[in-house]
Amino acid sequence: MTTSAPSRPLSSIRRRQAGLSLVELMVAIAIGLFLLAGITVLISQQSSAxxxxxxxxxxxxxxxxxxTLLQDEIEHAGYYGLYGSALTVPTALPNPCxxxxxSLDKALAMPLQGYDAPAAVPAPLSACLSDSDHVPGTDILVTRHLYTGDALATVATAVAGQAYVQTTPSSKITGLGPDPTPATPSVYTLVQKNGTTPASLWRYVQSIYFISPCNKFAAGATTCTAGAxxxxxxxxxxxxEMTSAGGVPAFVMTPLxxxxQDMQLDxxxxxxxxxxxxxxFITAPVLADWPNVMAVQVSLLARNPEVxxxxSDKKAYSMGIAGSAGPFSDGYKRHVYTGTVRLINPSSRRE
Structure with missing residues (x-):
């Protein structure tokens, strides 16, 4: 005859399975904190990355x-609409201001004009570009061409104070705005082959590209300051860029x-x-060289917007003939963008 073990009351079993001991609770909390710390570190690393x-x-x-902006502008330099004859080289570098x-008519013979890493903005360019708006040691580039879009339909639609050039294959006339008054003969007297239809009128585009130490001016400031x-x-x-303001020619500064951080041109x-x-290639063409510039090697040093x-940036960056820039030993990451751009219009006329 077998005797079964006495069974425990159900209430006793339930009493022993209820709740956690203090040690078990502390272990569970420690594991949870460890997992939470790992997740926090992972999220932080992902956010930083x-x-x-x-x-x-x-x-x-x-x-x-x-x-790309500089490439497009250099490729358009020397575009003169229908005009295809030779231009007379001025006896002195044109005044970009x-x-x-x-002055604008004579300057057309210089599709490009540059300033090689000036420590201070030289005259006469300083009349429209202040030292405080230029990073010393960076190049400045002036480009000239006619508007590459459609010509004006009529002289009457010309904007007062804006420079225009009327062109035919053999002649050109540079003027400012439309006719001065109805009683005054038009300054734009060129006609097409039929002898009656006025020749095309193109907007004169002159731009000065440079590196500025700031993007947006401080409130109330008109140049770069420490508060920018x-x-x-x-x-x-x-x-x-040369444009019109209040019916007179003016230069408008545009952050691009x-x-x-740096621009060097060869x-x-x-x-x-x-x-x-x-x-x-050379860094500083003389007066006689500028009309013969057929290509430009552009070197741009770009940096991250934030540290x-x-x-710590310990690198040196090749900026063409000018040599290397850096190391800067700061928290900004940088990269150089370099390429050679052909002046399509001046070079194609010689081929």
């Missing part, structure tokens, strides 16, 4: 966009791409009239 990726993406976009029609960009000035590629000069640049924690 994403922030760095955004900075790098913005820097890449800025560098490429700045190069001049807005009278005679909310107290953290960001170097920026800017443009001074922020984070562009010029390829055609010495034999073949339309191709000779080697080696990267724990990073």
């Amino acid at each position: 994403r922030a760095e990726l955004n900075k790098s993406s913005r820097q890449i976009e800025s560098g490429r966009y700045a190069f 001049a807005t009278d029609k005679d 960009d909310n107290g953290k000035p960001v170097p920026t590629l800017k443009r001074l 791409v922020d984070g562009i 010029y390829g000069v055609d010495g034999i009239g073949a339309g191709s640049p000779a080697a080696p 990267s924690a724990g990073y």
Whole structure:
């Protein structure tokens, strides 16, 4: 005869399984805190990596966009509408700040005009570009061409104070705005082959590209100051463009791409009239060289908009013939964008 073990009351079993001991609770909390710390570190690292990726993406976009802007402008330099005859080279470098029609007409012979890394903005350019708006040691580029879009339908639609050039294959006339008064004979007297239809009228485009120490001026300021960009000035590629304001010629400054810290330009000069640049390139063409510049090597140094924690820039960046820039020993990451751009219009006329 077998005897079964006495069974425990159900209430006793339930009493022993209810709740956790203090040790078990502390272990559970420790494990939870460990997991929470790991998740926090992971999220922080992902956030930091994403922030760095955004900075790098913005820097890449800025560098490429700045190069594309300069490339387009250099390729358009020397476009004169229908006009295809030779231009007389002036006896002195044109004044980029001049807005009278005679000065503008003579300056057309210089599709490009540059200033090689000036420590201070030289005269007469200083009349429209102040030292405080230019980063010392960076190049300045002046480009000239006619508007590459459609010509004006009629002279009457011309804007007062804006410079225009009327062109035929053999002649050109530079003027400011429309006819002065109905009683005054038109300054734009050129006609097409039929002898009656006025020749095309194109807007004169003159731009000055430079590196500025800031993007947006401080409130109430008209130049770059320490208070620009909310107290953290960001170097920026800017443009001074000749336009019209209040019926008179004027220059308007436009920020183009922020984070562009340096610009160095090397010029390829055609010495034999073949339309191709000779080697080696040079940094400072003389007066007689400028009409013969057929290509430009552009070097742009772009930096991230913000510092990267724990990073120190120890690199040196090749900026063409000018040599290297850096190391800067700061927290900004940088990259150089370099390429050679052909002056399509002047070079194609010689081929």
